[in-house]
Amino acid sequence: MINTNSEIHKVVLAYSGGLDTSVILKWLQDTYNCEVVTFTADIGQGEEVQPAKQKAEMLGVKEIFIDDLKEEFVKDFVFPMFRANALYEGIYLLGTSIARPLIAKRQIEIANLTNADAVSHGATGKGNDQVRFEIGYYSLKPDIKVISPWREWDLTSRTSLINYAEKNQIPVPKDKRGEAPFSVDANLLHISAEGKILEDPWVEPEEFVYSRTKSPFDAPNTITEIELEFLNGDPVALNGKTLSPASMLHQLNILGGDNGIGRIDLVENRFVGMKSRGVYETPGGTILFHMRKAIESITLDKGASHLKDELMPKYAELIYNGFWFSPERTMLQAAIDVSQKNVSGTVRAKLYKGNVIITGRKSPFSLYSESLVTFEEGSADYNHSDAEGFIKLNALRLRVKKMIETSN
Numbered sequence: 092m093i094n095t096n097s098e099i100h101k102v103v104l105a106y107s108g109g110l111d112t113s114v115i116l117k118w119l120q121d122t123y124n125c126e127v128v129t130f131t132a133d134i135g136q137g138e139e140v141q142p143a144k145q146k147a148e149m150l151g152v153k154e155i156f157i158d159d160l161k162e163e164f165v166k167d168f169v170f171p172m173f174r175a176n177a178l179y180e181g182i183y184l185l186g187t188s189i190a191r192p193l194i195a196k197r198q199i200e201i202a203n204l205t206n207a208d209a210v211s212h213g214a215t216g217k218g219n220d221q222v223r224f225e226i227g228y229y230s231l232k233p234d235i236k237v238i239s240p241w242r243e244w245d246l247t248s249r250t251s252l253i254n255y256a257e258k259n260q261i262p263v264p265k266d267k268r269g270e271a272p273f274s275v276d277a278n279l280l281h282i283s284a285e286g287k288i289l290e291d292p293w294v295e296p297e298e299f300v301y302s303r304t305k306s307p308f309d310a311p312n313t314i315t316e317i318e319l320e321f322l323n324g325d326p327v328a329l330n331g332k333t334l335s336p337a338s339m340l341h342q343l344n345i346l347g348g349d350n351g352i353g354r355i356d357l358v359e360n361r362f363v364g365m366k367s368r369g370v371y372e373t374p375g376g377t378i379l380f381h382m383r384k385a386i387e388s389i390t391l392d393k394g395a396s397h398l399k400d401e402l403m404p405k406y407a408e409l410i411y412n413g414f415w416f417s418p419e420r421t422m423l424q425a426a427i428d429v430s431q432k433n434v435s436g437t438v439r440a441k442l443y444k445g446n447v448i449i450t451g452r453k454s455p456f457s458l459y460s461e462s463l464v465t466f467e468e469g470s471a472d473y474n475h476s477d478a479e480g481f482i483k484l485n486a487l488r489l490r491v492k493k494m495i496e497t498s499n
Contacts, residue, residue, distance in 0.1 A: 098208065098236075099123050099125050099208055099209045099236055099238070100125055100126065100207075100208055101125060101126045101127075101128060101205060101206065101207040101208060101209070102119055102123065102125055102126070102127050102128065102207060102208075102209040102210065102211050102238060103127075103128045103129075103130055103198050103201050103202045103205065103207045103209070103210045103211070104116055104119065104127055104128065104129050104130065104210075104211045104212075105130055105132070105194055105198055105210075105211070105212045105213065105224070106129035106130060106131050106143060106147060107131065107143060107213070108131065108140070108142050108143030108144075108146045108147070110252060110253070110256060110261075110263060110264070111213050111252065112213045113146055113150070113256065113261050114246065114252050114255055114256050114261065115211065115213055115240045116129065116147070116150050116152070117150060117255075117256075117259045117261060118240055118244060118246075118255070119211060119238065119240070120150075120151070122243075122244075123238070125209075126153070126154075127150075127152055128152070128154040128155075128156070128201060128202075128205050128207055129143070129147040129152050129154075129155050129156065130156045130157075130158070130197065130198055130201050131143040131144070131155075131156070131157045131158070132158055132160050132193070132194050132197060133157070133158065133159045133160060133161060134160050134161060134164045134190055134193065134194075134278040134279060135161045135164065135277075135278050135279025135280075135337065135340075135341070136277040136278050136279075137277055137282075138277075140157055141157070143157065144157055146262075150261070154205055156201050158197060160193060160197065161279055161337040162335060162336055162337045163193065164190065164193050164278065164279060164280075164337070165279060165280075165336035165337045165339070165340050166336040166337075167193075168189050168190070168192065168193050168415075169189060169279075169280050169336070169340065169376075170324075170325045170326075170336060171424060171427075171428070172185060172189050172410060173324075173325075173376070173379055173380065173383060174324045174325070174383075174427050174428060174430075174431050174434075175399070175402070175403055175406045175407070175423070175424075175427045176380065176383065176384060176387075176399065176400075176403055177403055177406055177407040177410060178380075178403070178407055179359065179407045179408065179410075179411045180357075180359055180360065182355055182357055183355070183357060183359060183369075183371065183411075184280070184281065184371075184373045184376045184377070184380065185407060185410050185411060186278065186280040186281025186282075186283065186371060186373050186376065187219075187220070187276050187278075187281070187283055188219070188223065188410050188411045188413075189280065189410060189415075190278045190280070191220060191223035191224055191227060191413065191415075192223070192227050192413075192415035192416060194224070194227075195223070195224050195227025195228055195231065196227065196231060198210050198228070199227075199228060199231040199232045199235065202232065202235065203232070208235075208236055209235065209236035209237065209238055210228055210235055210236075210237055210238070211237070211238040211239070211240065212224045212225075212239065213240070213241070214239070214241065215241045216239070216241045216242045217363065217365070218361065218363070218367075219361050219362050219363065219411070219412075219413070221239055221241075221242070222362055222363065222412065222413045223412075223413030224413075225237050225239070225413075226412075226413040226414060226416075227413060227415065227416060230416035230417070231416060249271070271287065272287050272288045273285060273286050273287045273288055273289050273300065274286045274287070275302075277303075279337060279340050279341065279344070280340065280373060280375070280376050281303075281353075281371055281372060281373040281376060282302060282303045282371070282372050283369055283370070283371045283372075284296070284300050284301075284369070284370045284371075285367065285368070285369045285370070288300075289368055289369075289370055290368060291368075292358050292368045296356060296370045300370055301354065301370070301372060302372070303344065303348050303353075303372040303374060304347065304348045304351055304352065304353055304354055304372045304374050305348060305349060305350070305351045306351055307350075307351030307352075307354070307444045307445030307446075308351070308444070309351070310349065310350050310351035310443075310444045310445065311349070311350065314441045314442070314443050315346060315349070315350055315441070315442040315443070316439065316440070316441050316442075316450075317329065317330055317346060317378075317439070317440055317442065318330055318331070318437055318438070318439045318440075319378075319379075319382045319437070319438050319440070320436070320437045321382075321383070321386045321434060321435055321436055321437070321438070322435045323431050323432060323434060323435060324383070324387075324428075324430075324431030324434040324435075325431075326339050326343075326379060326382075326383075327339075329342055329343070340375045340376070340379075341375070342375075343374070343375030343376075343378050343379060344374050344375035345374075345375075346374070346375070346378065346442060347374025347375050347377060347378050347442070348372075348374040350374075350442040350443060350444065350445070351444055351445040352374050352377050352378060352442060352445055352446070352447060353372050353373040353374035353375070353376065353377035353378075354370075354371070354372055354445070355370070355371050355373070356368075356369075356370050356371075357369060357371070362411065362412045362413070377447065378440070378442070378447050381440070381447040381449065382438040382440055382447070382449070383434075385438045385440070385449045385452045386434055386435075386436050386437075386438050386452055386454065387434055388452065389436070389452050389453075389454055389457045389458060389459045390433050390434045390435070390436060390454050390456045390457060390458060391430060391433075391434065391458075392458065395430045399427065399430055402423055402426065402427070405419075405423065406420065406423045406424075406427070409423070433454075433456035434456075435454060435455070435456060436452065436453055436454025436455065436456065436457065437451075437452070437453055437454070438451070438452045439451035439452070
């Protein structure tokens with residue numbers, strides 16, 4: 092049942108210009124008799140965003156926001172997350188998850204600018220995104236009203252959406268009239284495919300599912316060698332050329348995509364309780380992940396490195412579940428960022444048929460000491476005889492345990 096609210100006068104809608112959000116726009120106008128403000132974010136999804144403005148104008152929208160957020164997305168969201176080496180359930184680089192807090196943040200900013208009393212999104216009632224958006228909204232504006240059409244309306248099929256669109260003179264592209272074979276979400280970090288033909292986890296995805304990467308089997312037979320320079324944990328130069336955060340990720344995407352890097356097919360545990368099969372492509376992020384780990388291997392102290400590894404699953408889960416603006420994520424981020432103070436230097440790698448092969452790493456802050464680890468005569472700082480006491484102390488509890496077992 093629809094819960095109409097006479098107090099809602101203006102709604103900021105996260106608007107892509109596609110069929111679903113165009114129907115939502117008209118539905119909001121009809122159901123709540125309110126003014127709708129549209130917000131379209133360019134976060135590197137690879138589609139033209141200007142047509143969204145034309146559609147919004149056609150539907151009578153007077154306040155239209157189209158924002159290029161690519162640099163903010165990578166600098167303030169993607170890079171901080173990568174400093175944590177975050178992987179959800181050991182494999183997922185959180186490409187969709189990390190985009191939601193930025194969209195929510197900008198929606199709330201626009202709501203404040205336009206004196207809107209509500210926000211709305213196009214996420215379905217089964218997925219994680221409804222949670223991510225709405226927790227983000229409430230974290231930034233506790234009294235905001237949230238409208239989630241997919242939890243309220245009775246338009247439960249593609250056919251009913253199309254019928255509603257045609258009834259209200261909303262253009263329906265020819266390719267939208269049939270049932271979509273799978274759903275897609277894209278941004279500068281990744282592209283995901285879920286649902287429909289991908290719902291059976293035993294069925295291998297067809298090659299047409301992938302759009303950002305070549306198949307590793309079809310990737311070039313030649314090696315691509317790259318060098319990535321880091322400063323305080325973030326990449327700043329590729330092959331000697333300084334790049335902005337968004338330009339850096341864009342170039343890494345091209346390199347990774349051409350070499351078949353960054354494909355994963357996984358079944359993950361959604362926050363809402365069900366398992367979901369997804370096919371994800373994160374070419375540039377995969378390169379960055381492996382090369383970041385390489386620079387950390389020589390610049391991070393063992394204790395700090397191992398503690399980061401322990402904190403990472405919690406940090407990744409917070410982002411996956413939508414808690415980017417939580418105090419605990421902020422606290423973890425502060426600890427992680429302190430660890431990155433000396434994570435600077437250069438990493439060299441070879442890209443080949445889906446692989447990122449690290450071939451070198453160097454740093455002015457390197458903790459690696461060749462004189463300590465050499466099998467030849469080494470540093471006077473290490474006395475071989477010290478190892479005997481070290482070993483006996485670490486073995487003491489095991490020796491005591493065995494003696495007691497033997498005596499009894």
